[in-house]
Amino acid sequence: MVATKPLNNTPLVRESTTLQALTAAALLLPGLAAQQPVYAADGDEFSFQYGRYEEGKRDLGGIKSTLQPIEVDSLQSSGRVSLADRVKFAFNFIQDTWSGATPITTAPSSRGGNRPYTQFNTVAGASPLLKDIDGGAIYFDQNRRPLNSFLDGDLGERVSLGVDDRVVHTMSVASPETRKEGNFKLSHEWDEMAIDVGGGISVESDYESRFGNLGARFDFNQKLTTLAIGGSYANSENFSRLSPHFTKSYINSSAFANQIRTLNDGTGDSVILGDREDWSGNINLTQVVNKSALFKLGTGFTHSTGYLENPYKAVTAFFIADVNAIAEGSVTDPDSGFPVTIGDFSSTIPYVGVARAFLEQRPNNRNQFNLTTGWVQHIAPLDAALHFDYRFNHDDWGINAHTFEGDWVQPVGSGWTITPRVRYYSQSQADFYYQYLIADMGSTVSTGAIDPGDNAKLPTQTFSSDHRLSGFGALSGGVMIGKQFARGLRFDAGFEYYTHRGSLRMDGVGEGDYADFDYWVANGSMTVNLSTLGRTLAESGHAHHALHHGAPLPAGIFCNGHMLEKADDFMMGYIYMYGRQDGAILQGSRPVNDATIIANGCEGGSCRTVPTFMNMYMHMLDIMYAPTDWFNLMLMPQFMDMDMNLRQLSGVVPDTKTYDHLHGGHTTGGIGDTLMYGMFKLFDDGQHHVNVGMGFSAPTADVDIKLNRMHGVDGGFIHYGMQLGSGTWDFKPTLTYSGRYDDWSWGAQINGTTRMQNHNQSGFAFGDMVQSSAWGGYNLLKWLSGSVRGVYTTQGAIRGRFNPIPGDCIAADQQTKLSCADTNPQGGTMDHPQNYGGRFWDVGLGLNAMIPDGAFVGHHMSVEWLQPVMDDVNGYQLERSGSLTATWSYMF
Amino acid sequence: MINRNLLFLPWLLSAAAIGGCAEVQPWERGILAKPQMALELYPLQTELRSHIYGSREAASGGGASGGGGCGCY
Numbered sequence: 001m002v003a004t005k006p007l008n009n010t011p012l013v014r015e016s017t018t019l020q021a022l023t024a025a026a027l028l029l030p031g032l033a034a035q036q037p038v039y040a041a042d043g044d045e046f047s048f049q050y051g052r053y054e055e056g057k058r059d060l061g062g063i064k065s066t067l068q069p070i071e072v073d074s075l076q077s078s079g080r081v082s083l084a085d086r087v088k089f090a091f092n093f094i095q096d097t098w099s100g101a102t103p104i105t106t107a108p109s110s111r112g113g114n115r116p117y118t119q120f121n122t123v124a125g126a127s128p129l130l131k132d133i134d135g136g137a138i139y140f141d142q143n144r145r146p147l148n149s150f151l152d153g154d155l156g157e158r159v160s161l162g163v164d165d166r167v168v169h170t171m172s173v174a175s176p177e178t179r180k181e182g183n184f185k186l187s188h189e190w191d192e193m194a195i196d197v198g199g200g201i202s203v204e205s206d207y208e209s210r211f212g213n214l215g216a217r218f219d220f221n222q223k224l225t226t227l228a229i230g231g232s233y234a235n236s237e238n239f240s241r242l243s244p245h246f247t248k249s250y251i252n253s254s255a256f257a258n259q260i261r262t263l264n265d266g267t268g269d270s271v272i273l274g275d276r277e278d279w280s281g282n283i284n285l286t287q288v289v290n291k292s293a294l295f296k297l298g299t300g301f302t303h304s305t306g307y308l309e310n311p312y313k314a315v316t317a318f319f320i321a322d323v324n325a326i327a328e329g330s331v332t333d334p335d336s337g338f339p340v341t342i343g344d345f346s347s348t349i350p351y352v353g354v355a356r357a358f359l360e361q362r363p364n365n366r367n368q369f370n371l372t373t374g375w376v377q378h379i380a381p382l383d384a385a386l387h388f389d390y391r392f393n394h395d396d397w398g399i400n401a402h403t404f405e406g407d408w409v410q411p412v413g414s415g416w417t418i419t420p421r422v423r424y425y426s427q428s429q430a431d432f433y434y435q436y437l438i439a440d441m442g443s444t445v446s447t448g449a450i451d452p453g454d455n456a457k458l459p460t461q462t463f464s465s466d467h468r469l470s471g472f473g474a475l476s477g478g479v480m481i482g483k484q485f486a487r488g489l490r491f492d493a494g495f496e497y498y499t500h501r502g503s504l505r506m507d508g509v510g511e512g513d514y515a516d517f518d519y520w521v522a523n524g525s526m527t528v529n530l531s532t533l534g535r536t537l538a539e540s541g542h543a544h545h546a547l548h549h550g551a552p553l554p555a556g557i558f559c560n561g562h563m564l565e566k567a568d569d570f571m572m573g574y575i576y577m578y579g580r581q582d583g584a585i586l587q588g589s590r591p592v593n594d595a596t597i598i599a600n601g602c603e604g605g606s607c608r609t610v611p612t613f614m615n616m617y618m619h620m621l622d623i624m625y626a627p628t629d630w631f632n633l634m635l636m637p638q639f640m641d642m643d644m645n646l647r648q649l650s651g652v653v654p655d656t657k658t659y660d661h662l663h664g665g666h667t668t669g670g671i672g673d674t675l676m677y678g679m680f681k682l683f684d685d686g687q688h689h690v691n692v693g694m695g696f697s698a699p700t701a702d703v704d705i706k707l708n709r710m711h712g713v714d715g716g717f718i719h720y721g722m723q724l725g726s727g728t729w730d731f732k733p734t735l736t737y738s739g740r741y742d743d744w745s746w747g748a749q750i751n752g753t754t755r756m757q758n759h760n761q762s763g764f765a766f767g768d769m770v771q772s773s774a775w776g777g778y779n780l781l782k783w784l785s786g787s788v789r790g791v792y793t794t795q796g797a798i799r800g801r802f803n804p805i806p807g808d809c810i811a812a813d814q815q816t817k818l819s820c821a822d823t824n825p826q827g828g829t830m831d832h833p834q835n836y837g838g839r840f841w842d843v844g845l846g847l848n849a850m851i852p853d854g855a856f857v858g859h860h861m862s863v864e865w866l867q868p869v870m871d872d873v874n875g876y877q878l879e880r881s882g883s884l885t886a887t888w889s890y891m892f
Numbered sequence: 893m894i895n896r897n898l899l900f901l902p903w904l905l906s907a908a909a910i911g912g913c914a915e916v917q918p919w920e921r922g923i924l925a926k927p928q929m930a931l932e933l934y935p936l937q938t939e940l941r942s943h944i945y946g947s948r949e950a951a952s953g954g955g956a957s958g959g960g961g962c963g964c965y
Binding site: 047049051072074076096222223286288290291368370378383384391397417427480484496498519521 | 929941
């Protein structure tokens with residue numbers, strides 16, 4: 001699950017709006033407007049941002065972990081439009097996809113929480129180890145500090161090598177997951193006040209949050225003083241999976257026994273249910289201090305209640321006993337493998353302990369206060385602005401935090417702005433933060449199995465080892481570069497490096513350096529100011545021109561198919577596509593039974609699984625520019641995310657051990673391939689249009705996404721269809737004809753994709769594709785038309801296959817572990833190249849709107865549902881259910 | 893534990909400060925209207941950064957809106 005900070009900074013209506021609005025009055029005065037550029041901060045706009053977060057590797061005390069650190073791809077699209085003179089509506093769509101390794105618990109390094117494993121006689125990586133194998137022991141001194149020790153063969157007893165205070169995280173990997181959030185804000189402005197109401201929802205596979213907020217703003221003192229008050233409420237449900245592959249078998253969750261439900265989906269998984277509520281309120285004051293300075297001050301309060309835990313964090317507890325009082329046979333020596341007995345120890349070892357992991361337990365309430373203050377100062381000699389902010393946080397978990405940030409905003413001419421920034425953060429640790437716990441073993445200790453009785457032996461019932469609750473400091477710095485173009489177009493790009501250190505805490509006394517880490521985050525964004533452009537269009541008569549530009553084309557037509565008509569025209573578009581497959585498994589055009597799939601679906605073996613569904617979501621930007629009236633350039637970056645699920649084929653017997661992977665969903669997401677087009681106008685007499693496009697797809701997407709290593713078995717590549725792009729340079733020509741007469745329109749397009757490389761970096765290439773379609777449309781209203789389209793697509797099977805990945809695998813008996821030359825999955829129909837491609841027939845129903853006047857002049861929106869009519873698949877594939885395409889574009 | 897009354901101190905100070913602020917007439921507000929003086933110049937980036945800080949630090953939230961995800965990675 002990903003973080004989302006409450007959206008207190010969400011600039012649905014930029015914070016600057018107030019001041020921009022009040023100063024706009026000044027700009028309207030004669031003499032000022034000519035000198036000051038009208039920066040339409042309060043105008044209607046559309047913006048899009050991509051962000052990338054990558055963490056550095058953690059120090060695991062010398063153990064090499066092959067687990068990739070956390071990485072996150074984020075995209076956000078936002079819009080703000082005026083519904084009426086003083087009514088604005090703003091919306092945001094945010095999507096994050098993340099994966100990688102993160103600490104799951106913490107323990108003394110002598111415990112070996114990251115177990116190195118070897119492949120082909122070299123150490124290949126480290127696996128997380130949460131419980132002792134067969135009750136293996138750890139030793140402690142009189143002060144209950146962990147000891148390093150060795151088994152002295154001559155003396156026949158275990159001898160201490162001294163205290164080892166080092167601590168390490170145990171790392172565990174998270175599969176790719178995606179969070180999607182939609183939120184809105186509706187606001188009404190009066191001369192000296194404004195109110196807004198907003199809300200939204202955030203959805204992940206294991207967490208869902210709904211929220212609403214209210215705010216009001218009052219201007220006083222000739223608008224020199226602005227007071228804003230706001231309140232919000234969020235209700236969130238947690239339903240994290242406790243998989244027998246991982247959490248359920250190794251982590252004691254008995255404290256949450258009445259919140260755990262077993263799923264009926266045949267996986268054997270459980271979910272931990274937990275609801276939380278967050279109420280918050282704040283009040284913020286902004287004051288114009290003089291002609292070149294602003295001051296701000298604010299305070300806020302948040303009350304949270306319910307399940308406030310992180311369900312993926314565990315605390316290690318050591319149950320220890322006097323070595324002379326342990327129950328015979330209850331503890332196994334980690335080196336000899338035999339049960340330890342009284343008399344096995346030298347006097348240097350007073351205590352022996354066994355490790356158990358517990359899901360973290362936090363208090364069910366939290367109250368947080370914060371105080372923020374800031375100053376914005378214009379620096380006249382450089383025409384720069386210095387922004388300084390300080391924030392103090394205090395909560396009843398014992399955490400006090402200070403944040404300082406300074407930004408220097410330097411305009412450098414020609415619309416460029418450079419903003420270096422530095423930030424320092426320091427926090428004290430929570431009252432219930434522990435590196436690990438030590439408890440008395442009591443008369444007996446359970447071996448292997450999780451004993452619900454263990455929980456009551458713990459010295460506390462609130463505990464967490466989450467390093468976010470430890471004492472630390474963080475220093476970060478970065479730069480933001482912005483460029484404002486004419487016609488309301490703006491680009492921004494930023495980079496920031498962040499370092500988390502225990503020693504950077506304000507008083508210098510923080511968590512040990514084992515918990516240190518760093519990350520970088522980069523982002524790029526584009527903002528189109530629609531109000532500026534709308535005025536331009538209206539003034540130039542361009543809007544009328546745009547309305548009659550070409551014939552309306554169905555949304556699903558590749559690359560929109562139309563061209564800009566005049567040299568120096570720009571178009572900015574956004575395309576959303578959703579495609580789903582579910583239903584029967586087809587062989588050719590016929591559904592087949594499981595027995596046939598088991599026997600024939602997987603080349604070189606028998607099938608064990610098939611997909612039950614697969615969803616594909618794509619967000620694409622479409623940036624188009626006309627250098628001349630007969631040639632257009634297009635750039636189309638794509639962002640993909642996909643999810644799917646599997647089922648076990650009936651007749652396949654799963655093994656009794658937990659190695660077998662016959663179920664479970666997967667998610668992937670991130671940057672897709674990038675399309676680049678040159679479009680040539682071949683013929684245009686106003687009624688008939690013909691154009692040809694020469695396109696290339698650059699392999700900017702990942703095609704080497706792998707499944708996680710589980711139970712000491714390597715996952716290999718996730719199947720072909722879940723990779724984010726083709727991985728090859730592709731040539732994509734199109735030929736489009738469109739015509740119109742009166743209220744009727746029609747057209748046809750043929751487009752193709754041919755791979756210019758035999759295989760990508762992972763060893764395969766998708767099949768070539770040809771798609772042809774023909775459509776007819778009718779103007780239902782002056783601005784709205786409907787269309788019907790027929791589509792035929794043919795695509796070849798995959799050429800090549802995934803490069804083999806040597807590693808640990810399971811023998812055909814599903815019991816024995818082996819070293820394999822190739823660990824790529826072979827048990828599902830989707831793992832085989834011949835089960836891709838085919839011939840597909842679809843019918844599309846679409847609507848097309850071009851707004852001729854009013855607030856939305858110049859906008860063009862279209863939507864099309866593509867309904868499959870017939871599939872004739874290569875090999876064995878899941879049936880298609882349909883796809884939706886929605887587009888928005890704006891010409892200027 | 894800090895004295896919570898201290899939290900109100902800056903408000904008292906600012907109330908006093910507002911009284912002492914210079915009068916800035918509407919036609920004198922040109923500098924304040926410059927883009928670099930905007931309280932939030934990079935709203936999208938601010939949101940992304942806040943989101944990340946919120947998933948890596950304990951002190952987050954307390955704002956006017958709520959919502960979002962867990963922050964559990």
